[in-house]
Amino acid sequence: MPETTSEKPRENKDAPPATASERVYGVGHTLIGKDYVTPDLYAKVTGQAKYAEDYHVDGMLWCKLLLSPLPHARVTHIDARQALTMPGVKAILTADELPPPADSLTDNGTVIKANPKSERALTLEPLYQGEPILAVAAVDEFTAAEAIEKIAIAFEPLPFVIDPLDTLRPGGPNPRMEGNLWMQPHPSGGQTPGPPTIGELKWTHADFAKAEHGQLPAGKTPDEWSYGDLEGGFNTAALVLDETFVTPDTSHQTLETRSALAYWQNGKVYVYTGTQSTAQTVPAIARWLNIDRSKVVLISEYTGGGFGSKITGGISLIIPALLSKKANAPVMMRISREEETFIGRARPSLMGRMKVGFSKEGRIQALDMFVIANNGPYDAVGDVPSSGRIVSLLYQPLAMRWRGATILTNTPPRSAQSSPGGLQGIIIMEPILAKAARRLGVDQVAIRRINCPEGKAPFGPLVNGKRPYATSAFLKQALDRGAELFRWQERVARTPKRSGTKVRGVGVSLSTYVGGTVGFDGLLVITPQGRVRFQSGIGNLGTESVIDVHRAGAELLGVPWEKCDVIWGDTAKNLPFTCVSGGSQTTHAMTRAAYAAAMEAKKRLQEIAAKTLGGKPEQYQIARERVFRKGGTGMTLAQAAQRAIQLGGIYDGHDTAPDLNKLTKASAAALAGQGLVAAAKDTYPRDGQTFSFVASFAEVEVDVETGKYYITDFLACADTGTVIHPRALGGQVLGRSVLGMGHALGQKWVYDPHYGAMLSTRFYHSKPPTILDVPLDMRWEALDIPDPETPVGARGVGEPPVGGGCAAILTALSDALGDEIFRRAPVNADTILTALEAGRPMQHPLMAHI
């Protein structure tokens, strides 16, 4: 039987039998860089972990949603009388019962005006098929569903558009009554700018002249920046390529859907849901419900995946909260897989066109980048601007212009998805780089090396006369190390490339994304029993950063990990001001905060010892769970904590530093008197913006008679600063690479543009990758070079590998098959086979959702 039919992924027989990095991390550290068993592990693997749907409370009702069958319509009539008379039906919630959207206040006191055109949890003017219109609460889901079928509802259909190019055409339909894109308000006279408004952008017939031949029209765009001598760069280039490439819309498809349970107790709303960010979801819920944040308690111990779709939970969680108030009973809303497909967020497709001028060595002299995004109907995602910044950082073009537009359509709302804009920019760029290398006769690793960012690498346009830059970049080392581990030169030299019906190809990609923020708070308690309790406001979204970052604090205090506890998952448990877990910032931001809190604890321990035992604080050191000075005089941490309570004030949380966030201050106050309470803000300097980098390598084997291909090998070498937790890091480097691979392997949306209806509503249509689609023996390694701009040295890693995971597959495919096969992702058997038959790309690159 042919091997191609086999379900078993091929194992690379040459590769060592490693499933993880073989490198030893954490040299010179006690906890940092060491593997350990996280305290949530057993609950997860034994099924005892409680996700939102696992909480059941007395008298709980269940709710179901009525979704719009149309892509754009106005609800003209709702008659729910029959439903409401059914036994067991308790309440119905419609859009007119939602609280008005609330303004929000930033930490520096700036008011952000609520946008009345933004997404609400329910609507009477659905802007995409599947948008929730109303919700029914009943004694069980069965009754709620039956009730929905008894609701008479009528719609007035309105114009709609699925493909952004269709609304940009002269006379094309608009997705919203007001237009097809957001316009930023112009600040005037020192007043708070209002929210963005919706405007209209149309291109000309001339712009579309070459669209029929697959070239992306480059009409006018609302946003543009540039630097350097673009024209000069093209004029002196040895090779100029001008290519169009289209990336797929892909749903986040977290295994845990955005279910939520809510009830009210003593004027507070208790919400149970999955979120990426525990502490920061409270203000989001408060804003959505238009109540004070002190009235919100969030319970989120475990989250079954977010990838950017649950950065602060989902706005839909206010539905059970409001129904609970109306029905005066707890309400559980379980989101089904079909509902999640509609409301669960997605990455926007980017249509991109890049004109790139190369020197004969392959250096990018000039890059003219043009991108438009299919945004869905609501708030603009940042993928379009992000794609420009990431491309400028990753390939360091000597001159660059970026233009972009984020176009509204009547498709489900998008949100950030792992490496938003980064993945798209990288997968548009990498096949061009691969083609240029072939044209110029330059090795694929060499062309990436010559364009690679290094050190304080600049990116984006001038800001106040200077281009911003990275804190550090060691990608060149990662590329070299990866090439060595992958035996790149050896593989490139192999002959033949084709044997029998199979063609082999090897691919390489650079990859990057943002990797850290600063300025958050750490909070810990040293108890009178001598234990150290870390208060963690990080979401438990599967990366383990919720626990990992505190190891940096524990190591600094010299406390054995067995004496440490981490409190997480419940905002009633007094958590500090914490970053959102998005943008791969947590490991960077919160190791800094944990370090700051541990430094604060250290300082207070020294002071307590000096106050109690005499001498000066700086004479005391902390080790082996004691604070002591030379000669042996000292006390245990338990004794110091007892003393802290006696001393009160700054020592036990009754006072706190003035620069702390008010949320941290409130939590410290609530913990006051429990021991030595140390709260501190991360005020460490940082020169530059933090990014992590990955060099990705792949090998594919394509059957030219069927078009089917297998990934036969994959390796990623990461530059993510100091390694905190190798096993979790490896999980991120390879797991997120697989997320990227899905965009090459087949993940997509299929839409019927005539009816504006999504056809890919099930996993077997939208095709997220499975574990059997990738090699079992994928390898990773991290450079473990500390970032010089953060005290612990660690940067974030979630998103940086994603673009490389996809682009390494694409460049391996073009190595195997040449440059005339695909001009879009994903690339499947149909793409390959029809192009091989015809000798040119056969799929129309600009046709969306096929």
Place this chain on the structure above:
Amino acid sequence: MAVIRDVMPAFELLQPSSVDEAHRVLQQHAGGVWVLAGGLDTFDWLKDRIKRPQTVVDLSGIEELRGIRSTSDGVEIGAMTTLTEVMQHPVIQQQYSLLSEAASVVASPQIRNQATIGGNVSQDARCWYYRAGWPCYRAGGNICYADTPEGRNREHAILHADRCVAVNPSDTAPALIALEAKFVIRTRQGERVVNAEDYFIGPDIDITRLHILEAGDLLTSIQLPSRWAGAKFYFEKVRDRNVWDFPLLNVASALLLAEGKIERLRIAVNAAAARPLRLTAVENAVRGMPANAATGEMAGKVAVKGAVPLQFNAYKIPLMRNLVKRAIGGVEEAKWAS
């Protein structure tokens, strides 16, 4: 009235423990009754509230429908035997590996543990319009949404389309046709045995179903004759993902050679049309010829004669041509030096 999906409505559940009992309840409830095997096809329909049977007859408690038995002329497979059992059975593996190979690439390991051979051959079409409840020809309406100027039809039919362009998605069906299997059906009139290829029907016969079962009929077993035991088999399924995917196309063949020449061939493909297609023109064309690449090339061209692509599925024509070619001439496997 509003529509809601993904919540199963109520129905009466009957759980007979013998074929006789199942037959009896099916006759009693002939209209509005739904036969439940492994549930992989059924539960999608029920959860989406598109098929709304009043009564569901669950066959999982009927022990006599399970298992694989040797007969005087081959083997008999109970309709409720799981695909995992089919693929792991030693006699199937040794004598009829075409079927174990086909069963081994259905869906995913978890699904194969639950899905049955009877259900796999009786499953409904997976056209995304039809499955989403669109009122198409197959659903009793008067339009095919997949075959419109903007319809999305990458996974649809290239042969024998008649108003509806949905395909039969079964992987085991073409293998059973190639093995000359017989399907045993308990009908109102008594037991009926049909050839595998006659079990499946296209839209020209009945646009609302993919097989011949009438309301009240029960597929009880599938018999494999010994004639093709140990023949030279070929099975290949091409799909987007390596697991948990329906075929873009599959091919199954059984070849008997005499003195290097093709004495007899049975070959079928699926996912090309609304029924698995036995390619008799190919079978006839290659008789007496050597089983080599040249014969395969010729056979591939014969196979796709008359194929008509839709807007997004033209790739299925070279794919079917090449799969038929490989079934006869073999695959030239890669021999990498390093």
